[in-house]
Amino acid sequence: MKNAVYILLFTLLSFCSFGQNLEKIRVVNKLEEIKPGNYFSLFLEVNKNFHNSFPENVGGLKLPEGWSILSEKKFIRETGVRYMYTISTAKNTPSQKYNLEFGLFVRDQIIGFKSIDVEVSENYNIEVVNLKKTNHVLEGDTLITPFLIQNLGNTAERLKLTTTLGTIDFDDIIVEANGSQTVKVTQIIPFTNQSSWQISSDITVFSDSKKPVYNVVSIPVYSDRENKIDNHLRLPITVGVNHLNYSFGNEKATAFRFDVAGRGFLDWDNKHFIDFVANGPNNISVPNLGSYDEYTLSYTYKGNSNVILGDFSNRVSNLLEFGRAGRGIKLEHQTGNSNISLFFQKARFALNQDYAFGASYETLVGNRTKIKLNQITKKLSDKNGDFISNLVSTSGYFKWKKLDLDAEVSIGLAKGKLDMAIYSQAYYRVGKLRIQNRTIRAGKNYHGFYNNSNFFFNSVNYQVTSKIFLGLNSSFSSLNRSFDITSFSVSPLSKVHSALLTYKLNSKHLGVLTFTNQEREDRLEPASFHYKENFTNFSYTYNSPRLEISAQGRFGKSANLLVSDTQEKMKSYASTLQPNITVTPWFVIGGYLEYQHTSKFSADNTNQNLFYYGGNVDLNYKDFIRLNFMYRNNYAPDEFYEKRNFTNASLTFNFKEHSLSLVGARSISPGLSVDIQNTSFFSIKYTVKLNPRLAKNKNIGHLGGKLVGKSEGIPQKGIMVKLGAYQTLTDSLGNFHFNNIFPDKYIFTIPPTFELAGIKSEKKTPLEVDIVADSTVFLEIPLVKTGAVTGELDFRITDKYQYTKEDQSKPVVLAKLTNGEETYVTSVNKNDKYSFKEIKPGDWKLTVYIPGNQKDYEILNNVSSVKIESSKVEMVNFTLVTIDRRIQNTGQQFHLSSSNK
Secondary structure, X not given: OOOHHHHHHHHHHOOOHHHHHHHHEEEOOOOOOEOOOOEEEEEEEEEHHHHHHOOOOEEEEEOOOOOEEEEEEEEEEOOEEEEEEEEEOOOOOOOOEEEEEEEEEEOOEEEEEEEEEEEEOOOOOEEEEEOOOOOOEEOOOEEEEEEEEEEOOOOOEEEEEEOOOOEEOOOEEEEOOOEEEEEEEEEEOOOOOOOEXXXXXXXXXXXXXXXXXXXXXXXXEEOOOOOOOOOEEEOOEEEEEEEEEEEEOOEEEEEEEEEEEEEEEOOOOOOEEEEEEEEEOOOOOEHHHOEOOEEEEEEEEOOOEEEEEEEEEEOOEOOOEOOEEEEEEEEEEEEOOEEEEEEEEEEOOOOOEEEEEEEEEEEEEOOOEEEEEEEEEEEEEEOOEEEEEEEEEEEEEEEOOOEEEEEEEEEEEEOOEEEEEEEEXXXXXXXXXXXXXXXXXXXXOOOOOEOOEEEEEEEEEXXXXXXXXXXXXXXXXXXXXXXXXXXXXXXXXXXXXXXXEEEEOOOOEEEEEEEEXXXXXXXXXXXXXXXXXXXEEEEEEEEOOOEEEEEEEEEEEEEEOOOOOOOOOEEEEEEEEEEEEEEEOOEEEEEEEEEEEEOOOOOOOOXXXXXXXXXXXXXXXXXXXXXXXXXXXXXXXXXXXXXEEEEEEEEEEEEOOEEEEEEEEEEEOOOOOHHHHEEEEEEEEEEEEEOOEEEEOOOOEEEEEEEEEOOOOOOOOOOEEEEOOEEEEOOOOOEEEEEEEOOEEEEEEOOOOHHHOOEEEOOOOOEEEEEOOOOEEEEEEEEEEOEEEEEEEEEEOOOOOOXXXXXXXXXXXXXXXXXXXXXXXXXXXXXXXXXXEEEOOEEEEEEEEOOOOOOOEEEEOOEEEEEEOOOOEEEOOEEEEEOEEEEXXXXXXXXXXXXXX
């Protein structure tokens, strides 16, 4: 390469008489986008006539900083002289256009010049490496898992980080090209009822629309809780006493009730399972407030045969019986993929139903289709007297690649008339299109769960982009459902047509714009609303860990059809705000504000200003205190087609085996007489948890063992050893015992203590032990003194590079030590050193490596066999070198090789 004088001459030539010679030099090959850290070939040809005029010409090429010429050749051809260059780009070369300058010289005088543009492509290469694999953790511990995030690309990246469990110390970072950053995922290990299980620690790295990078590690979790050994089979039972105060309008009532419930297995083999509830007596008969007695006994054999006696909620199918509360008997049995059930039930809270009996048979066909046959006979009544309704149906669930279908067809015979009903719910998806339909149709002479009912809902949604959704919805509802009076609800007549546009900015922000035309009519007498309206509504939702906000604004026109069928529409508008604030993870408060300016509820079709407000509080402190409170001042008239609470509060104190709860509420149930429509109640309940013994387990196991020191100076007396939740100390000879242990799999560990510093079990621990009934397991645990491995990484620069170690950035280097059973990983520190301490003696393999595909570096002889000896430190050093790439010319082919100087 020429000196700086020629570089100046190159620039001047662009504006001088040598410009006429630019056509004499041309680029022969087509230059595609160049990958950073790669190499490419450049062919230039000097015109024959121009060459003959200056036969002693010499070519020179000026490159961007950090680029280098791997090889250069000059060929004499018939058409002129051809120059060939193999050029290497720097690994971290940014993505942009670069200018290469070629010049011809004769006796240090420039005679020709050519400017060549090349473009370097973007290289997105993010790698995530787990820096430390924890062998095991205990329940209640804080698990910290470090991850190394490397940007091996050529562009600085702004990265968003998420984790499934726990928290991450950074959720938004910028990593420069060829840079790295270490982040930590922290999580508190929860307590479970298991002696051992697995937990995962993961991290996902996002960068705009590029493919996310995911890394996960799984860590064993063991329990070390000190639970008292219980050799008895017990049945958990709760017994409660409840005092209630009710107010029905101006009347008041008081009652005392008991509550007993229990569920559990009756044998050690878990074949017989019982579940029972008994609460009463029925001092106050107000079912819609939940004040009624209940007595239920359920028995299950081997998980597939079940008998229910007493009170139960019976659900046969969507059309026949959706959920009837009553007293009777139900038998169920499952064989393979088939299930059969028989029942008889006398309804308790259905005003027009006396009893019902029937049967069902369900089977699974293949993996995607369920078919069910149903039959039921009901004794019903209406204003003309009692009658029998016989119903049969076929229902099924079908799942294909793009279609989910839940459907039922039913035929009913009542009063000598035959009628039918259908139910279907379909969901079809293809590409970005989603189509949904739900249909319910029951005839006037069909007397199942529905009678003289019609319901149609159709929805079409299309995902335009990842953030934008378009939708069309249409529905018609005229349903007559035979609910129990415990869940009072009367569906209004409604017709709704709407179009919506949804924009999801990100996981926190969601906006929905809706255009709606609807008609709603109250079916209670006297009717409190009947209106038509069309409006535009915009709703916005903000969701973050500490704050949730839902807000909407509506503007349109409405016509009050209670006043006149031909009434002109009046302008109306409304707004709603619902904030929810998480003050602490165990304390949440929220509010509700709504304002309506409308005429659709007025008696004279004039606009009214309606205000509705409320709030809620949720508190759950360490499961000791639980508080839930809700208040609403009122509801809009078209919301009173079901029971509504104005105030609802509950406060519970848990004292392990005892609890005390206070509950109060005020509500309105539409349709009841005015004198009892407004009701309120307050109750205080005390509950105690019992675990009575059913049997004593004689088939228990035992564990015995001994700690053996394999060298002098290893203590044996007073060493703590643990078996799951149990722990004990060794005697003077190293012996230990665990007696009266339930047969199960347990984890045996030797917790690290000051006495065991530099000493480890020769066997890999934690050790899984299988305690067998009526037998003793014996363990012999050898203890050995540990050794260590340490070393240094020598960083060398090849002669081709014209800079020092201080100028050259070093890559991240990891060291891994393994013996096939145990593996340890650490990183080489900033002083180029690493170490592994307290390693048990034996043959180990030590590997030093660079994570990621880093072609500019190489570790010489990076794998080494190490023999660890007690109380000794092994030194193992490695050498890190930069790679000098060269092109070897072998005829017409060029091969890339690397050499290390």
